[in-house]
Amino acid sequence: MKRLSSLSFRRSSKYEVMLLGNAAVGKSSLLLRFASDMAPSPSQITPTIGAEFKVKTISLPNRVVRLKIWDTSGQKRFKDVLSTYYYRCTGAIIVYDIQSRESFEEAMDWVVELREKTSTGMVIVLAGNKADMEANRVITKNEAEEFAALHNLIFMETSCVSGMNVHNCFVELANVIQSEVDEKDSRTKKVKGSSHGKWSCWCITGSSPELNKTK
Ligand SMILES: Nc1nc2c(ncn2[C@@H]2O[C@H](COP(=O)(O)OP(=O)(O)OP(=O)(O)O)[C@@H](O)[C@H]2O)c(=O)[nH]1
Numbered sequence: 001m002k003r004l005s006s007l008s009f010r011r012s013s014k015y016e017v018m019l020l021g022n023a024a025v026g027k028s029s030l031l032l033r034f035a036s037d038m039a040p041s042p043s044q045i046t047p048t049i050g051a052e053f054k055v056k057t058i059s060l061p062n063r064v065v066r067l068k069i070w071d072t073s074g075q076k077r078f079k080d081v082l083s084t085y086y087y088r089c090t091g092a093i094i095v096y097d098i099q100s101r102e103s104f105e106e107a108m109d110w111v112v113e114l115r116e117k118t119s120t121g122m123v124i125v126l127a128g129n130k131a132d133m134e135a136n137r138v139i140t141k142n143e144a145e146e147f148a149a150l151h152n153l154i155f156m157e158t159s160c161v162s163g164m165n166v167h168n169c170f171v172e173l174a175n176v177i178q179s180e181v182d183e184k185d186s187r188t189k190k191v192k193g194s195s196h197g198k199w200s201c202w203c204i205t206g207s208s209p210e211l212n213k214t215k
């Protein structure tokens with residue numbers, strides 16, 4: 001009872017995020033493992049068409065975060081359509097398969113595209129999936145870490161088979177998004193606090209992500 005009442009007073013936030021990356025790198029499997037704690041099985045996993053979403057609530061220490069997670073298709077024919085989704089997202093998990101250089105290169109292209117096209121400074125996780133397939137690894141951890149550091153990405157290797165880092169990946173994304181939003185809020189409050197006397201108007205400058213979308 002005590003626990004229930006403390007949860008109900010916790011503040012809540014909602015964010016949209018998306019999974020991006022080459023076909024068959026394991027985007028849908030990551031979401032299935034995170035949302036339903038199920039390991040991928042051929043009967044449940046089929047190639048994604050366009051984009052689908054699942055909603056999952058995460059409990060952070062001082063906040064409940066509701067994530068709407070868009071799972072996108074890695075097929076090239078859908079690539080143009082996906083831009084309509086990332087404008088509304090605060091975060092992304094870009095997935096590659098540690099066994100495939102092509103998928104790593106595609107992940108790098110996605111990072112560049114998101115950094116160029118989204119003015120809001122999206123929080124990005126780079127996930128090297130299928131880490132259970134060590135014997136077939138072609139992308140070293142070092143190489144991915146260096147790329148991640150260069151582009152200010154959160155990096156981790158994941159496995160939907162063992163479950164390694166699957167939960168972490170989404171929780172860390174939510175955590176960083178929330179910290180950035182809190183930091184922006186506190187900056188805004190400081191601007192408000194500097195107004196002169198109680199009759200002054202507040203003038204808060206900054207760019208609106210909503211308006212930037214139409215530029
Ligand atoms: N060994 C291993 N196999 C995985 C892992 N994650 C996914 N797979 C397998 O990889 C294949 C593709 O997984 P999906 O989740 O469909 O990949 P996707 O990125 O959603 O593919 P598209 O929807 O076509 O873009 C499936 O056969 C999964 O079982 C993993 O961590 N380890």
Ligand SMILES: [Mg+2]
Nearest residue numbers: 027028047048
């Ligand atoms: Mg899929």
